[in-house]
Amino acid sequence: MLxxxxxxxxxxxxxxxxxxxxVRDRRWAHAAFWAVLATLLATGTPIIAAAKxxxxxxxxxAGVGVIALALLSPKMLRGHINERSEAAREADALxxxxxxxxxxxxxxxxxxxxxxxxxxxxxxxxxxxASYRMTLTGLALACVVALxxxxxxxxxxxxxxxxxxxxxxxxxxxxxxxPLTLAALGGVFAATGVGTAVADLVRMLIPVQSALACVIAxxxxxxLFTVIMGNAFAAFPVLMAGIGIPLLIHLHGANxxxxxxxxMVTGYCGTLFTPMAANFNIVPVALLDLPNxxxxxxxxxxxxxxxLVVNLILMYLLIFRF
Amino acid sequence: xxxxxxxxxxxxxxxxxxxxxxxYNPVPVVVLAGIISGLAAGKSIGDILALLGTSFxxxxxxxxxxxxxxxxxxxxxxxxxxxxxxxxxxLRGMTFPRLLIAYLGLRQILSMLGLTSVASQAQTxxxxxxxxxxxxxEKRGTPxxxxxxxxxxxxxxxxxxxxxxxxxxxxxxxxxxxxxxxxYAQHGxxxxxxxxxxxxxxxxxxxxxxxxxxxxxxARRLDKSGQAGGSIPGGSQRTAADxxxxxxx
Numbered sequence: 001m002l003x004x005x006x007x008x009x010x011x012x013x014x015x016x017x018x019x020x021x022x023v024r025d026r027r028w029a030h031a032a033f034w035a036v037l038a039t040l041l042a043t044g045t046p047i048i049a050a051a052k053x054x055x056x057x058x059x060x061x062a063g064v065g066v067i068a069l070a071l072l073s074p075k076m077l078r079g080h081i082n083e084r085s086e087a088a089r090e091a092d093a094l095x096x097x098x099x100x101x102x103x104x105x106x107x108x109x110x111x112x113x114x115x116x117x118x119x120x121x122x123x124x125x126x127x128x129x130a131s132y133r134m135t136l137t138g139l140a141l142a143c144v145v146a147l148x149x150x151x152x153x154x155x156x157x158x159x160x161x162x163x164x165x166x167x168x169x170x171x172x173x174x175x176x177x178x179p180l181t182l183a184a185l186g187g188v189f190a191a192t193g194v195g196t197a198v199a200d201l202v203r204m205l206i207p208v209q210s211a212l213a214c215v216i217a218x219x220x221x222x223x224l225f226t227v228i229m230g231n232a233f234a235a236f237p238v239l240m241a242g243i244g245i246p247l248l249i250h251l252h253g254a255n256x257x258x259x260x261x262x263x264m265v266t267g268y269c270g271t272l273f274t275p276m277a278a279n280f281n282i283v284p285v286a287l288l289d290l291p292n293x294x295x296x297x298x299x300x301x302x303x304x305x306x307x308l309v310v311n312l313i314l315m316y317l318l319i320f321r322f
Numbered sequence: 323x324x325x326x327x328x329x330x331x332x333x334x335x336x337x338x339x340x341x342x343x344x345x346y347n348p349v350p351v352v353v354l355a356g357i358i359s360g361l362a363a364g365k366s367i368g369d370i371l372a373l374l375g376t377s378f379x380x381x382x383x384x385x386x387x388x389x390x391x392x393x394x395x396x397x398x399x400x401x402x403x404x405x406x407x408x409x410x411x412x413l414r415g416m417t418f419p420r421l422l423i424a425y426l427g428l429r430q431i432l433s434m435l436g437l438t439s440v441a442s443q444a445q446t447x448x449x450x451x452x453x454x455x456x457x458x459x460e461k462r463g464t465p466x467x468x469x470x471x472x473x474x475x476x477x478x479x480x481x482x483x484x485x486x487x488x489x490x491x492x493x494x495x496x497x498x499x500x501x502x503x504x505x506y507a508q509h510g511x512x513x514x515x516x517x518x519x520x521x522x523x524x525x526x527x528x529x530x531x532x533x534x535x536x537x538x539x540x541a542r543r544l545d546k547s548g549q550a551g552g553s554i555p556g557g558s559q560r561t562a563a564d565x566x567x568x569x570x571x
Contacts, residue, residue: 004383007386007389008382008386010389011385011386011388011389014388014389014391014392015388037385040378040379040382041379041382041385043379044379044380044382047375047376047379048376048379048380051372051375051376056368056369056372058375059371059372059373059375059376060368060371060372060375061375062374062375062376062378062379063370063371063372063373063374063375063378064371064375065375066353066374066375066378067353067371067374069349069353070349070350070352070353070354071350073347073349073350074346074347074349074350083399084399086404089398089399089400089401089403089404090401090404091401092399092400092401092404093400093401093402093404093405093408094401094405094408096400096401096405097405098405098409100397100400100401100402100405101402101405103393103396103397104393104394104397104402106393107390107393107436108435108436111436112435115515115516133383135515136383136386136500139386139389139436140386140389143389143390143392143393146390146393147392147393147396149393150393150396150397150400151396153397153400154396154397154399154400156396156399156400160395160396160399161392161393161395161396162392163395164391164392164395164396164398164399165388165391165392165393165394165395165396166391166395167395168391168394168395168398169388169391172388174347174348174349176385176388177349177385178348178349178352179384179497180378180381180382180384180385181348181349181352181353181378182352183377183381183384183501184352184356184374184377184378184380184381185334185338185352185353185355185356185377186377187373187376187377187380187381188334188356188359188360188373188374188377189331189334189335189356189359191373191377192331192334192359192360192362192363192365192373193328193331193363194331194332194334194335194359196328197328197329197331197332198332200328200329201329228335228338228339229338229342230342230348232498233498233501234338234352236501236502236505237505240505240509241509245509249511256506256511256513257513257517257518257521258521260502260503260505260506260513260518260521261491261499261502261518261519261520261521261522261525262521262522262525264491264498264501264502264522265487265488265491265498265522265525265526268487268488268491271483271487272480272483272484272487276342278345278348279443280443280483280486281483283443284443284447284448284476284479284482285476285479287443287447287448287479288447288448288452288472288475288476288478288479289475290472290475290476291472295472295476296476296479296480296483298476299473299476299477299479299480300480300483300484302536303480303484303529303532303533303536306532307488307525307528307529307532310525310528310532311525311528314524314525314528318521
């Protein structure tokens with residue numbers, strides 16, 4: 001049976017491969033970073049199981065690993081990354097044409113296939129896919145299928161899969177880790193009472209018996225926290241624990257699925273306003289040689305503001321009705 | 323518990339604000355914020371390490387996207403980006419608003435399918451979209467002046483962001499939907515990813531309509547200033563809406 005753990009192990013294997021390539025290039029910080037991350041990924045399931053059984057040591061060691069990653073991140077400078085010459089790529093592009101799109105499209109296609117039909121893949125009572133997080137297991141399978149198809153279409157060597165994948169992974173560097181780190185911070189904030197502190201501040205400021213006031217506080221809170229943190233993923237657990245679950249879901253009976261979806265996209269409006277979302281709003285300023293740090297934000301904030309109003313209206317109209 | 327102690331964990335939020343404002347590397351800033359917040363809540367070092375460790379590995383599904391990189395890398399090596407550029411450039415009748423609105427729609431749809439990494443500011447906007455947008459805008463007959471060129475580039479970057487954000491939220495396997503599902507599961511509410519994703523669709527459609535309208539307005543402004551033979555007086559960054567805002571103050 002294919003389980004989500006297999007996907008984590010496969011990812012860990014890829015990270016180990018990247019670490020080995022970095023050792024060969026004497027990029028020690030990169031090698032250590034990917035090796036530590038691979039270890040955390042591969043041992044995640046027993047760590048959580050141990051923590052649930054009140055054995056704190058594995059989780060504490062994982063915490064040390066997270067701190068090691070944080071200390072290594074600033075050393076992950078983007079060095080020279082080998083890429084095939086543009087002329088060679090251009091020649092291949094002319095030769096292969098639209099066939100290049102095929103393997104890329106296999107990733108979403110196979111993922112969707114497993115997500116929709118994976119539950120029916122049963123042979124003599126033996127389930128091909130475990131139901132827990134089946135979509136993600138499907139994604140991992142899709143990536144393997146797409147890689148095989150890409151190697152077949154381009155006639156590249158299998159080792160090119162690791163080399164090219166590692167090139168992109170090194171290009172991402174610590175940025176690959178940031179969404180995960182921010183989500184983890186959300187968990188820490190929730191456990192240390194940041195959510196309740198925010199909720200209490202909000203309760204002092206708004207009439208909680210008014211559903212409309214709660215919707216507006218939740219929506220604007222998502223935007224404000226996203227602007228502060230630069231990432232709606234970090235804002236979501238805080239605002240949900242503070243306002244979403246206690247006030248909107250429990251007190252006013254909001255639909256959790258709609259509240260979650262609309263709450264997150266309301267946060268995304270905030271991402272369009274903030275220089276803290278550096279990879280979206282500041283990096284392109286440098287890439288495009290623009291004169292002011294705020295140029296990209298200036299081009300997009302009106303779309304964000306209009307969409308924020310739309311989201312607040314949708315939220316108020318939908319979450320109490322379904 | 324006294325009021326001050328109750329609000330002390332908010333120090334972690336302050337660390338994030340200060341760290342990001344000073345442009346430190348975000349990863350250590352975020353981890354430090356977690357540690358400070360734990361100390362402020364009166365937790366022991368051992369508890370904080372354990373909390374950090376379990377919070378981190380609980381969210382490890384957010385890292386699975388890197389599995390797409392080997393396949394994409396092999397395709398890039400064989401000229402995936404070059405082919406995409408040649409193909410779009412060969413399409414006739416590709417005006418500035420058509421190009422950007424088509425890119426917006428395509429980016430949204432690809433993101434909905436989970437193909438968020440086929441495009442990005444570095445991979446597509448700088449080498450592909452921005453030069454193509456400049457060329458398409460110059461089909462008005464006069465070249466762009468420097469302010470207009472910068473506006474076109476910034477607008478291209480903005481279009482990529484908006485297409486990414488308001489498409490990704492609909493994809494069921496990664497990112498936002500998974501975070502929402504995981505969060506609710508921790509709080510005892512079990513939801514199907516597809517159920518969450520579908521409710522992000524109205525916003526995705528609204529984002530497309532709003533930004534497409536803004537693209538049309540921007541294109542019309544560029545065409546008008548081209549006919550007038552130069553930049554709009556008062557700076558090309560300003561729009562009619564800005565002027566209206568100023569008037570209302």
